[in-house]
Amino acid sequence: MTALLAATPAHLTVKIAYLSILPMLALLGGALVILVWSSLLRRPLETVWITSLTVLAATAALVLSLMQYFDVIHHGAHVAIDGAIVSDGFSAFVAVLVSAAVVVAALVGDGWLQQETIRGPEFHVLVLVSASGAMVMGAANDLIVVFLGLEILSIALYVLAAFNARRRQSGEAALKYFVLGGFSSAVFLYGIALVYGSTGTTNLPQIASYLAQNYVLHNGMLLAGLALLLVGFGFKAAAVPFHLWTPDVYQGSPSPVTGFMAAVAKVGAFAALLRVFVSSFGLLRADWQPAVWVIAVASLLLGASVALVQRDIKRMLAYSSINHAGFILLGLQAGSTKGVEGSLYYLFAYSFLALGSFAVISVVGGPGDGRHGLDRYRGLARRQPWLAGALALFLVAQAGIPPTTGFWAKLEVLQAAAGAHSYALAVIAMLSAVIAGFFYLRVVVLMYSPAGATGDGAATGTIVDTVEPARAVGDEGEPVGVAPGGEAGSGAVALLEADTGESAEPLVIPGTTGIALALCAGATVVLGIYPAWLTDFAHQATLLFHP
């Protein structure tokens, strides 16, 4: 039997094909093993075992995707499974990023499950499945496969969002996400149909070659299809004006799920978006660039300015993630290799910042994961120096301050924008970063100001002054579908002056969350001081972009 297989040349193809989907198989396999094992046991499996298995599967996926990366470096990119999946530097980069994110998310999830005393394998299984969807999106070579990946990613996420059955908000968030996600998926699917109708194929390289060989005179249908695809991707990536679900869902979902969503869903959506738009529709660049420009500007400005008036840290970070989406779109708008490199770098940096931030939030939220008002963070540094230090690091990095990955990420996409002569966009992005810097640093100042004090420090005083305009704007709505609570005047100012008296109860950092935080912080600082490795990686990922 072995001799027979070795004799046929087809064996070689099969082997390579497996390598290109092995990372996804590792994640799915891990999920299956956990499911089967836990259902065979009479008593529920200890969470620690489930977490270990998940981390093991994700680490295996990480190793396999690195192997895939080196295979691509040495033997070149290739397609597999009849052109449905492509194995190139880009897909390897996405696979590495997603598997690393799963390691962190599983650890954070473990801490949260312990805190909430939730048992059972579902959380980790759903994380693994969802992540494999994001991986498929990164490696998809066909619009249908992109859609497949999108659905695998999303459906697991809908369930994850609803995971905290004890909180009404969690279920509400999941329902909203589900309904709107279904809506956007339909739009996306319709986009695929239109593209198929006008080019006769859904295969990405074939679309590209069709466009290269034929000049489509009346391309209204094709462009309409492209617009619908953009809506679908824009929804998952939380770009304005398809972002409306973001604050509610980010706030309502359990915090570790929010972190996972912010990291992995964005990675999947942007990976597919970059591949489809830059490689398949690269020739139509001039048509889609203005649209992306507008979406990017809207995301940058709306994300940064509305985040300013939030009183809930999860809502604030939801708007901040909209702002980050705008930054990542900068790379797409450039439409160049450099742009793709910048976006990939940004995704890598942001994923760990988001995971880390929401990990801290899930600890500070306390049992029940319900207390996320910014006033919870006043004086946190005195009570929990490590936790406050970690969050400060993640926020400072998100603001783009060196020596962190956040700085290099912004530099990379801005370089790409400047290289594509999108100077106005680059300037707007920097301005939005200035605005964003304010609300990130406000939390840092809050954490490091004394718990009971009311604006005694000069810094606090300045902030109260500056926040004043927010008074008029107020919070922009409560997550629950009732009229926004509270008078507008009790906005951001109030929390800076109020002493909540909540500080007495101690916070417990679960060990696994601690490890996850250390991983995220390590990645942020080490890659920030030594950026060459990641820039090289992102660069290689784009060089091998075309199969």
Added chain:
Amino acid sequence: MLSHAYLIPLLPLAGFLVLALFGRRIGEPWAGWLGTATVAGSFVLSLVTYGALLGRTGSGREVTDVVYNWIPAIPHSGFQVSASLLVDPLSMTMVLFVTGISTLIHLYSIGYMDGDGDFPKFFLYLNLFVASMLVLVLGGNLLMTFVGWEGVGVCSYWLISFWFGRDSAASAGKKAFLYNRVADVGFLLAMFLVFERTGTLSYGSAGGGGFLGQAASLPPSTRTAVCLLLFLAAAGKSAQFPLFPWLADAMEGPTPVSALIHAATMVTAGVYLMCRIGPLLSLSHTAQLVVSIVGVGTAFVAASIGCAQQDIKKVLAYSTVSQLGYMFLAVGTGAYEAAIFLMVAHAFFKGLLFLGAGSVIHGLHDEQDLKRMGNLRRYMKLTFWTVSVGVVAIAGIPPLSGFFAKGDVLDNAFAGSLFPWKVMWAVGLATALLTAYYMTRLLVLAFLGDDRWKAVVDGGRAKKDPHESPWVMTVPLVVLAVLAVVGGALNLPGHLSFDPLRWLAPVFGPGAFEEHLSGSSQWVLGVVDALVALVGAGVAFRLWSRETERPALEPALLQRSWYLDEVTDATLGRPGQALARMAASFDTRVIDGAVTGVARLTRGAGSGLRRVQTGYVRQYALGITVGLVVLVGYVTFLAVAR
């Protein structure tokens, strides 16, 4: 060992990290011992590296060690910077004395900071300072040097305002920070200019592809501009006229800080920078002239102020400014070796004097006023003798190190032809007279005469008797005293088999000035120097050993440091405040007006905004649909328009 030079700054940095994470848990005194051990470790490493470098010859003595590619090449501009270290005679000389002195002062601080509530934090800052300083001197390009430059700046700020509960300490920290900020603009502009003209920031002096190797091919105006901009930065860091007032205020920090940062190491960074760009500086006569005039002017002005100060640390602070002026005089006349020689010798004796002053302050329970000291010779024998050694050294009395170091500078000023009529030399000599005078005054007021401190009543009861300091404080004093005595041997005329400083010459390029005085004129000048020093010391002894109040000799002009603070306040401070007020009123009227307007607008439309973010799914779907319609409308427009 040469390729492992990165370990030298890494060791104190590791100490910093450990202290930052676990400092509080380690506590007193082990945090101090940990800090001391890391710095001592890097001293040992530098000794080994120094030895390895001595074993080489010629261009082999310049080793650039690229630790890693720091800023990957940026397209279009080709901007690329490596985290690289430059190991050469100049940087190693600096590293050796920085780590050596730091070790001693770390040790001393264990005793001095004893009982302070923030004991671990002090060593945390101190270790970060040493790491930054080592990056500064070892950096292989301007940007690396700048990283260290800013690092020492921020540590200096933290340490000056270490006791930030005191208003004066907090504002002194701010003052130092602001003065340095102003000066750092020069550094930044210089970097921009250098990169724009040469396409690189690395030094690479001996044809290593750096900008110093291209110095000769640059237009003269560029050379002058780069040198002057860097000199602006150097004048800030090294407290030269008119940017020196911050250094006197910096004495608010703990005394070991004054000794380490504001006397021995950080303030010499400016001198180091000018020596580093020696190959460039030697090619610009304008810049050389500016550097030497500012240098000698500062030396004289600061020495004159030092004659009238009452605070023991302020005397030493102005004396530091004055000695730094000497170093810049040497740099300006092209005598880089002399500058480095004086820098090293100065680090020994000024470190010694500050630690001695610290010992006095410690022994007298935080008394700094010279007029309230006296007769401490009886109570603090060891401190008295070691400080005396320091005073004799800095006064320039042979055969201690100060005599040779200062003599070198003055000889070069005498032989130089940059400025006519030997004016530089004459002013330098006058400064030497003042130096001997004010240092002897300090010694006499503090250690001789009556026990004036007994008359001071503190909170209703007389002070306790002064006491000698513990061994961790006196050992560094003794070591530094020995170094201050023998330090002169570093650059003795005539060729020894081992030439620790003469080997620096290749670093400074062919343009460096070679002193060409005959042996006899060297002897004559040496005798003149010695006589001037003895006269200054003698006069001070006669004037101050009996009397402690001589208002005629302490005019307000000198006490108030030539009214420089007042002048700065009038010319910059008040217009600055007026500008700030204008900006503030612009802010409240125009910007806030606009903001309020917008806010009112938003509130009006606020219900509209809320209607968008209601929480109702149908409205969110509507939002997506609106976006969708707009997008499709846009592409339809595109398709139809074509």
